[in-house]
Amino acid sequence: MTSPETLEVGKRARQAVPTGPEWLLRDAWTEATRHLRVIPRNPELIAFATIQPIMFVLLFVYVFGGAITAPGYSDYNQYLLPGIMAQTVVFGSATTGVGLAEDLSKGLVDRLRSVPMQQSAVIVGRTLADLVKNTFTFVIMLVVAFMVGFRFEGSLFQALVATVLLLLFSYALSWVQALVGLSVKSVEAANSLGFLWMFPVTFVSSAFVPTETMPNWLQPIAENNPFTRVTNAGRALYNGLPADGAVVEAFAWSLAIIGVFAVLSFRKFRQTTAR
Amino acid sequence: MLAVEIDNIHKSYGDTKALDGLSLTMPQGSVLGVLGPNGAGKTTTVKVLTTLITPDRGSALVDGIDVVADPDKVRARIGLTGQYAAVEERLTGRENLEYIARLFHMPAAEGRSRARELLQRFDLVEAGERVVLEYSGGMRRRLDIAMSLIARPSVLFLDEPTTGLDPRSRLSMWELIEELGSEGTTTFLTTQYLDEAEALADSIVVIDRGQVIASGTADELKDRIGGDRLVVTIANADNLGRAAEALAGLATGAIETASVDRQLLIPIKAGGGVLPRAIRSLDDAQCEVIDVELRRPSLDDVFLTLTGKTANDDEEIR
Known part of the structure; x- marks a missing residue:
């Protein structure tokens, strides 16, 4: 124990602590680095982020691959794999809600809300860190997809746009998960609720089978599912097929989801405290 | 400031x-x-x-x-x-x-x-x-x-x-x-x-x-509680009322009883041979005494006086 001067209570606080919206990016970066730093120290997380994409690709390709044909595509895999990629990055968004619920239950959110940082940076930093993690998952998935015969049949630029689109959509859903995580407050609930809604959203879509094969009442739902729009756009781009307005529409959907859910989650965050 | x-x-x-x-x-x-x-x-x-x-x-x-x-x-x-x-x-x-x-x-x-x-x-x-x-x-x-x-x-x-x-x-x-x-x-x-x-x-x-x-x-x-307290524990909870009556003459305020603990809490004036008098009165009233304690007021007593319950009452209910 050292001398009393160590504390020098009140000294710094009485100087002006710089605050204000110009700190949003720096605070978000501080938060993002907190999450990115712990990833290498969390072997389970790395294992999950690696095994999940490998498993999804192999299971779908070898279990469904032989049974279904998709007219207009050189191979069902060319149809299926963009769907699996889209689903996997969407599932990856669940970590955002679980992470926020964890911060909340540990009391960290209370601490963060009582320091002079930009409050919204907590969620921005979290979603950005999850985007990095999802990009890692996506790269692994792409490698496995190539190993089972997937090819970019359009230009490299089209493939790049498709990749950016899928990652942007997963980023958008991170904001939905942020609201889920902040609303349910417990890690377990964030985990189960966070995954629950993603099953109908990803399966009632064009990800695995053409929507025309579904019952009549289900078709319009599947067709208008934003996930279908994003999958269709990504699939067209990877396969070098005409995409019409689908790409623009898919980007618009992603940005709109980010906008709406960012507002809702920021508002929720400002009212959230443990217990 | x-x-x-x-x-x-x-x-x-x-x-x-x-x-x-x-x-x-x-x-x-x-x-x-x-x-x-x-x-x-x-x-x-x-x-x-x-x-x-x-x-x-x-x-x-x-x-x-x-x-x-x-x-x-x-x-x-x-x-x-x-x-x-x-x-x-x-x-x-x-x-x-x-x-x-x-x-x-x-x-x-x-x-x-x-x-x-x-x-x-x-x-x-x-x-x-x-x-x-x-x-x-x-x-x-x-x-x-x-x-x-x-x-x-x-x-x-x-x-x-x-x-x-x-x-x-x-x-x-x-x-x-x-x-x-x-x-x-x-x-x-x-x-x-x-x-x-x-x-x-x-x-x-x-x-x-x-x-x-x-x-x-x-x-x-x-100080708000004033004076000392006598804490008396008796053998039989049924006798609490009788014991309180017997001790009323010594008390400077209301006597509290806790039937679970078989205890009486009596606010008294400090000193003056209260202890022997209390024991004698209880004996006369035929209440078997297990323990008598002279206590300086604690914050527990403060809480009891202020709220009519002990600080941990709520916890015990859970």
């Missing part, structure tokens, strides 16, 4: 009034003990002062700054240690401190040297390079308090800092808070432990149902 000034704050959750017109002040450089049972409104008060929740009505100032109008300025001047150790478990102790320093917008070099100082101050130098997952409960709390002190706050809020700690960690936490207090850290301490408030706080406010029901130093609160 006052470190904390709360004027008539109200906060309701649905039909539950968490704060019901609470007012208190706290001078700088002191330790204020906020004492009350579970659900009295202690944590809600801390949350208002640390900008986590907005009161429905009333005003709250920290260092003269309004918590509702100017939350960022208030946040720059406070440190909060809540009921759980709010630390990032997979970061090391040092990384946790430097991380919070960045959120306080301290220059990196200052954050690093401040983290080093605090690790030293809180006996965590060796542990500083280990991830918090490997820390004991007591170490986590120490790190948590160190994180709250990173920006040299004007007011440190400690919300039930010893809840859930084992007796040894609790004692070392007491020593730590005592030292901080003697070094002049203005500390707002909530607790449900009477002995804790008595040992650590310069002055105490007792709150119950969202209101302050008493305030003063521990001695002043004890």
Whole structure:
């Protein structure tokens, strides 16, 4: 124990602590680095982020691959794999809600809300860190997809746009998960609720089978599912097929989801405290 | 200037009034003990002062700054240690401190040297390079308090800092808070432990149902009770009424009885051979006595007098 001067209570606080919206990016970066730093120290997380994409690709390709044909595509895999990629990055968004619920239950959110940082940076930093993690998952998935015969049949630029689109959509859903995580407050609930809604959203879509094969009442739902729009756009781009307005529409959907859910989650965050 | 000034704050959750017109002040450089049972409104008060929740009505100032109008300025001047150790478990102790320093917008070099100082101050130098997952409960709390002190706050809020700690960690936490207090850290301490408030706080406010029901130093609160107390335990709870009658002549106030403990609490005037007289009266009334104790008033008695229940009544119900 050292001398009393160590504390020098009140000294710094009485100087002006710089605050204000110009700190949003720096605070978000501080938060993002907190999450990115712990990833290498969390072997389970790395294992999950690696095994999940490998498993999804192999299971779908070898279990469904032989049974279904998709007219207009050189191979069902060319149809299926963009769907699996889209689903996997969407599932990856669940970590955002679980992470926020964890911060909340540990009391960290209370601490963060009582320091002079930009409050919204907590969620921005979290979603950005999850985007990095999802990009890692996506790269692994792409490698496995190539190993089972997937090819970019359009230009490299089209493939790049498709990749950016899928990652942007997963980023958008991170904001939905942020609201889920902040609303349910417990890690377990964030985990189960966070995954629950993603099953109908990803399966009632064009990800695995053409929507025309579904019952009549289900078709319009599947067709208008934003996930279908994003999958269709990504699939067209990877396969070098005409995409019409689908790409623009898919980007618009992603940005709109980010906008709406960012507002809702920021508002929720400002009212959230443990217990 | 006052470190904390709360004027008539109200906060309701649905039909539950968490704060019901609470007012208190706290001078700088002191330790204020906020004492009350579970659900009295202690944590809600801390949350208002640390900008986590907005009161429905009333005003709250920290260092003269309004918590509702100017939350960022208030946040720059406070440190909060809540009921759980709010630390990032997979970061090391040092990384946790430097991380919070960045959120306080301290220059990196200052954050690093401040983290080093605090690790030293809180006996965590060796542990500083280990991830918090490997820390004991007591170490986590120490790190948590160190994180709250990173920006040299004007007011440190400690919300039930010893809840859930084992007796040894609790004692070392007491020593730590005592030292901080003697070094002049203005500390707002909530607790449900009477002995804790008595040992650590310069002055105490007792709150119950969202209101302050008493305030003063521990001695002043004890004076309110006045005189000593005789605690009599008898063999048969059925005789409590008879025993109370027999002792009425000695009492200076209302006699309390607790049938579960078979006890009577009798306020008396100090000295004057009360003890033998009490035993004789009980004997005459044919009440078998198990134990008689002459007790100086404790904060427990204060609480009992003020609220008609002991501080831990609520807990026992759960």
